[in-house]
Amino acid sequence: MTGRDLLPIAAFAAVAATLPLFVTAGTWLNFAVFTLIICLAAQGWNILGGYGGQYSFGHAAFFGTAAYATAILQVRYGVNPYPAFAVGVAAAGVVGWVIGLLSFRSGLRGSYFALVTLAFAEVFRVLANASEWTGGAAGILIRLDVRPENFQFASRATFYWVALALVVAALVVTRALERSRLGAQLVAVRENENAARALGVDALGVKLAAIALSAMITGAAGALYAQYFLYLDANIAYGTWISVEALLAPIIGGAGTVFGPVFGGIVLHSLSEFTKTLVGRIPGLDLVIFGVLLILVVRFPPREIPGLLKLWRRR
Amino acid sequence: MSFLTVEAVSKRFGGLLAVSDASFEVAEGSITGLIGPNGAGKTTLFAIVSGFERPTGGRVLWRGAEITGRPPHLLARDGIARTFQIVQPFAGLSVRENIAVGAFLRHKRRAEAIALAERVAERVGLARDLDKPAAALTVAGRKRVELAKALATEPKLLLLDEVLAGLNPSEVRDIVPVVRAIRDSGITVLMIEHVMQAVMNLCETVHVLAQGRIIAGGTPAEVVRNPAVVEAYLGHGAATRLQASDDRRADEPGGLNRPPQGDAHA
Ligand SMILES: Nc1ncnc2c1ncn2[C@@H]1O[C@H](COP(=O)(O)OP(=O)(O)OP(=O)(O)O)[C@@H](O)[C@H]1O
Ligand SMILES: [Mg+2]
Numbered sequence: 004m005t006g007r008d009l010l011p012i013a014a015f016a017a018v019a020a021t022l023p024l025f026v027t028a029g030t031w032l033n034f035a036v037f038t039l040i041i042c043l044a045a046q047g048w049n050i051l052g053g054y055g056g057q058y059s060f061g062h063a064a065f066f067g068t069a070a071y072a073t074a075i076l077q078v079r080y081g082v083n084p085y086p087a088f089a090v091g092v093a094a095a096g097v098v099g100w101v102i103g104l105l106s107f108r109s110g111l112r113g114s115y116f117a118l119v120t121l122a123f124a125e126v127f128r129v130l131a132n133a134s135e136w137t138g139g140a141a142g143i144l145i146r147l148d149v150r151p152e153n154f155q156f157a158s159r160a161t162f163y164w165v166a167l168a169l170v171v172a173a174l175v176v177t178r179a180l181e182r183s184r185l186g187a188q189l190v191a192v193r194e195n196e197n198a199a200r201a202l203g204v205d206a207l208g209v210k211l212a213a214i215a216l217s218a219m220i221t222g223a224a225g226a227l228y229a230q231y232f233l234y235l236d237a238n239i240a241y242g243t244w245i246s247v248e249a250l251l252a253p254i255i256g257g258a259g260t261v262f263g264p265v266f267g268g269i270v271l272h273s274l275s276e277f278t279k280t281l282v283g284r285i286p287g288l289d290l291v292i293f294g295v296l297l298i299l300v301v302r303f304p305p306r307e308i309p310g311l312l313k314l315w316r317r318r
Numbered sequence: 319m320s321f322l323t324v325e326a327v328s329k330r331f332g333g334l335l336a337v338s339d340a341s342f343e344v345a346e347g348s349i350t351g352l353i354g355p356n357g358a359g360k361t362t363l364f365a366i367v368s369g370f371e372r373p374t375g376g377r378v379l380w381r382g383a384e385i386t387g388r389p390p391h392l393l394a395r396d397g398i399a400r401t402f403q404i405v406q407p408f409a410g411l412s413v414r415e416n417i418a419v420g421a422f423l424r425h426k427r428r429a430e431a432i433a434l435a436e437r438v439a440e441r442v443g444l445a446r447d448l449d450k451p452a453a454a455l456t457v458a459g460r461k462r463v464e465l466a467k468a469l470a471t472e473p474k475l476l477l478l479d480e481v482l483a484g485l486n487p488s489e490v491r492d493i494v495p496v497v498r499a500i501r502d503s504g505i506t507v508l509m510i511e512h513v514m515q516a517v518m519n520l521c522e523t524v525h526v527l528a529q530g531r532i533i534a535g536g537t538p539a540e541v542v543r544n545p546a547v548v549e550a551y552l553g554h555g556a557a558t559r560l561q562a563s564d565d566r567r568a569d570e571p572g573g574l575n576r577p578p579q580g581d582a583h584a
Binding site for chain 1: 389390394395399408411419426431468471
């Protein structure tokens with residue numbers, strides 16, 4: 004990785020970091036933090052789905068596992084939130100690796116893989132909803148105790164910067180992956196698995212590394228969510244909403260690119276927020292917008308936009 | 319210690335015996351040919367040697383050790399590389415990135431892998447196409463990419479499955495010296511080929527497969543004179559019919575020893 008590789012990331016970080024200087028309204032910062040959490044979850048999905056071509060419908064399994072681990076360690080075992088956060092991320096990685104082993108070793112691909120990941124997330128959701136340990140249907144509440152050493156901040160801006168730091172870290176990890184042997188092999192597996200194997204690529208090993216890394220990044224988003232909202236239940240942590248957001252943002256912004264998930268996440272949430280202020284809160288409206296956007300992106304892939312514009316101008 | 323030994327290998331697909339009790343050897347440093355009519359089982363044999371298929375019987379020995387059933391990526395690490403008869407490019411990637419996947423096998427750092435990929439591209443005549451998407455190349459270009467990817471793994475043994483098929487005569491003439499240069503750089507080559515002119519030109523030894531069985535082996539000149547080989551290609555009784563007509567033209571120049579013409583050279 005060279006300085007030139009990191010320049011766009013540094014520029015993005017610098018610009019994004021100034022946001023709290025202009026935007027001070029709580030609701031807007033709140034919106035910004037939430038958007039960053041979604042971006043982070045989407046960045047995780049992008050590693051496995053975008054670079055590896057393995058489309059998961061169940062990234063909630065990783066988001067929720069890290070979120071619950073972070074919360075439960077604090078609430079039930081009195082662990083400090085920072086190590087709890089780290090354990091949560093690691094736990095998501097382990098869950099990812101195990102799900103990967105079970106599905107990739109039996110040769111699941113395409114829609115079969117998508118369905119299996121969805122099933123895992125749903126099983127986790129049902130279990131978390133039923134178990135005492137996770138707080139059951141009532142959910143789990145992290146005690147309010149606003150101290151920086153307790154990963155709780157008086158100002159929303161501080162939390163925004165923490166979330167941004169994680170998103171930027173994930174950008175750097177993604178760029179490093181792009182430049183690494185693992186990244187090249189992962190893309191090769193996506194493009195043509197047998198050709199990759201003939202060139203010495205351990206396809207199973209590469210996919211397992213990718214799903215573990217992917218799960219850890221999405222897990223970080225889940226742990227951050229828990230730490231920001233200080234409340235979880237099974238439908239939040241393991242709900243399909245997060246699986247859908249995690250895959251929609253990269254697909255709209257550009258799967259298999261460094262900035263795709265962040266760009267897509269910002270576009271998605273800005274649009275749904277914008278229409279909310281425009282026409283008021285209509286339940287399900289954001290889903291309608293997501294749907295329309297998705298159809299547009301599939302019909303007119305972003306990398307074809309320059310060509311489309313040329314065509315349009317020539318008319 | 320022999321280099322590569324295929325020992326009584328069989329492969330059954332349901333009711334079809336694609337390879338039947340096939341045995342042959344490949345000498346280190348040689349260009350060895352594997353020829354035979356369509357559907358003879360040549361590609362299946364390659365798939366077995368390169369670890370993509372497990373034989374239903376027999377063994378494969380590589381530099382003294384049994385490698386039967388070892389997965390392809392480990393065999394690639396051991397130094398066995400293959401190309402695919404139906405080219406398998408990484409379609410969305412540039413030619414450079416395609417070749418670099420092979421180069422990454424023995425070079426962890428990206429800069430080194432890319433540098434090696436570019437050197438290999440030079441060797442096979444792809445230097446000008448490095449930035450093109452692999453999917454944008456002509457058939458001949460894609461065959462070269464296939465060859466370059468395998469070469470970039472820095473193999474000891476290179477299995478080439480019809481890299482000349484689908485090329486026009488001038489493209490064939492261009493690539494024949496490339497294959498010879500590969501061997502001269504110390505890589506043993508085992509090639510499946512239908513273009514007989516190239517086989518005659520390149521191979522020291524040829525093994526003939528027909529209906530899954532090895533029916534002949536020897537120098538190219540010996541093999542094309544072998545009646546069993548002529549029959550395998552042209553049908554039962556062909557050898558005697560040809561013999562009769564050849565006797566009539568016995569004093570024509572080149573008569574008997576002329577190699578049969580390959581499909582791209584008719
Ligand atoms: N995976 C498979 N399943 C079932 N049958 C197969 C499979 N692979 C090959 N065959 C059959 O095995 C036989 C040998 O095929 P193979 O591709 O090895 O022949 P080949 O000598 O390479 O022919 P060609 O010159 O046409 O490439 C054919 O009858 C083919 O249909
Ligand atoms: Mg074949």
